[in-house]
Amino acid sequence: MFRIPSLIAAVTALPFTGLPALSADGITQYALDNGMDVLVIEDRRAPVVVHMVWYNVGSADEPAGVSGIAHYLEHLMFKATENLEAGEFSRTVTENGGQDNAFTSFDYTAYFQRVASDRLPLMMEMEADRMANLRLVEGDIATERSVVIEERNQRTDSSPGGQFREQMRAAQFLNHRYGVPIIGWRHEIEELGLEDAQAFYKAHYAPNNATLIVAGDVNPEDVLTLAKEHYGSIPANPAITERARTQEPPQLSERRLVLRDARVAQPYVTRSYLAPERNAGQQEEAAALFMLARILGGSGATSVLGNALEFESKQAVYTSAFYDDVSLDQSTFGLVAVPVPDVSLEEIEAAMDQVIVEFMNEGVDPDQLERLKTQVRASNIYAQDDVNGLARRYGAALTSGLTVQDVQEWPALLEAVTEDDILAAAARVFDRSNAVTGWLMQPEQPTEEVSQ
């Protein structure tokens, strides 16, 4: 196993989403009268709990022109409310020996705290408070916008790999907001203001647009009682309706892009294709694509791409395949190849395509498929050891259009995938008319080092 350079880590990491088959009694689901969903995952091994609120809103739900507002609001949720001063939320968590943070994705925004289980009521009290009582003021707004710009500098603009991934997505999605970066375009972040944040908060932050997940050392009925007490009194927002986003038109033309940057140490080629995501009650195609990604690029030593390009032809230093199975709307399936120094991107791309052609002709190695299924089964065991990971998997699924039942059926669907399923899914997904191919590389004329 080779840990790839950080420049390409994010684009090539195969999302590990083998979900655990928890017995039904490990998970309890409720709904409050105001429409808030509640999920409890019991794990009594340690006297700690993770408390999370997931909102059904992410960057892909933003209006045009204010990209980054979902993530910016996530930052501002740590500022003042009618009952707490700016910063008091996190300070209180800290003073109770806990940790807290939040994250924003295309499809969801989530807030969490990890604390001793007897501090759960306090966490709920504060999280419910900021669901309804955020009080934004101009001073906080300006300072935090600078912080977000520094975050963008750090994550994206200081890294050619980060900029390349952003360009790839922008080229992949012609009309869907998945083509706009979660953190936002720089020129739009710079213009975000109090009214934008306030409007987004009012439109999306309400109990009928949220899921509470509590995992750890708790009794489900106690959690329900507490949830009713703290969240139950917040009125639903009747204006919140089904999420409606601009969708992709049929894509008719392959796209290619080249990003050149003197900071590129390791050139590589990547190709992404539009791909179907998991949908409630319809996960079979996604299960086949999940297995396809692992077969093609799951592990250097045993995957199809790794075998062909790292071991046989020795043209690649690293290969991978990726597929985001959990997504509210259309997803992507991708391939990556990082060439050895004397192999060009043109050559490695041709070699990668040839491997795919041969794979489609020769089919799936039954031993490899069986090994992958063994690992899927084992991952259900290992996953029980990570209650935070479980909570996150359920949270992501439930805010991406899936149900608890879908999550629990997923491992069995993976085990049921056949060679025919995989080849049929591959034949559908490998359509160059909706593909983007990108090369990240050095400038044509290597820049001379300037002596100081």
Place this chain on the structure above:
Amino acid sequence: MIARAIAFALALTTPAWAEVEIEEITSPGGIDAWLVQQPSIPFTALEIRFRGGASLDPEGKRGVTNLMMALLEEGAADMDARAFAEARENLAASYEFDGFDDTITISAEFLTENRDEAIALLRAAIKEPRFDEAAIERVKGQVFSVIRSNLKDADDISSDRYFELAFGDHPYGTSLDGTLESVAALARGDLEAARQAVLTKDRMFVGAVGDITPEELGTLLDTLLGDLPETGPPLPPEIDYTLSGGITVIDFEGPQSTALFGHDGIERDDADFFAAYILNEILGGGGLESRLGQEVREKRGLTYGVSSFLVPKDQAELVLGRVRSSNETIAQAIEAIRSEWAKLATEGVTPEELERTQTFLTGAYALRFDGNGRIANILAGMQMTGLEVDYINTRNDKIRAVTLEDINRVAAELLDPDALHFVVVGQPEGLSSTN
């Protein structure tokens, strides 16, 4: 598996938790280990650490320990790299081999249903790695890729230069990856010699958590580790930190500058370590509540993240920090950091800060014990640090015992704003290298 050098691992690798019941065992063959039985999930996490690590790289062989660890799972016994990987996948076991400056770690997780086979396979990797020429060339290519990437990564450039300035020819002064030249020159014999040198019983520490009894663990350890060499070469000497305060600027294109900064630190077994640990948490610990977080991020919006760390290595000690800020504002950020450093050294912390931080650290201790692998790491780390089994029960008392007088005396002794050296990588406005 290529290991990254993690310079900032906190030394307080010790955990706490009344519910964690540690058994001290000795195998029939004489190997000591700490065990927490956790039969509720049918797998075991095993953590094995060896003191020494990449600092044992012989003269002229920089990068050999790192390359050797990366090759352990690239073919063993009668299996080539692919056959080994297939065997591991068939067992659904995971093995990780990592190298750090002072430590080698082997982390394994394996199912109860095929434990013996998983251990036999891991034993092959440790005892009978093949170091095939084809595997050596392939993994060298991966290491070269890492080295080339680090040479173009602003954070890595700043770290490499800082440690070079601070430690020169000592192993701490260079990256454990080695250089393109040093790695290219490594041969099969070097790798076998490195394996014999770093995987030795006298510097070994074992933690296990999961579905396994003391008897089963004892047998397992004798099988896995019983015939490792008894001892290895001497550890490198201690080295004094001699870098003086100042600024080193390295030009690098981008909108933002990154700075690694620091000065001399405090040893892990110093009587004042807990006071220093709390002090660092107040100065630049993880959350936004730290003084650096408040001044540089929350009040001024100069950064997304600023933090400080105690880094007690085996042969030297440091207090380090990291900040990233736009080229236009990095000078302000550095000024604010120096100013907070000075304020804390002269005025100390407030009673409220001390109490709040003690509450946080004692409460958050339990959060570290969240999973078998995490707990196994903690068990091995505790032994390596020389802590007793009951440390888990006494650690929070040690945090609470630190007084305002203690911490403010340590603040005055430890923190020295004039000694801070900043290595800034970027195109910072208003900053230039000092001499």
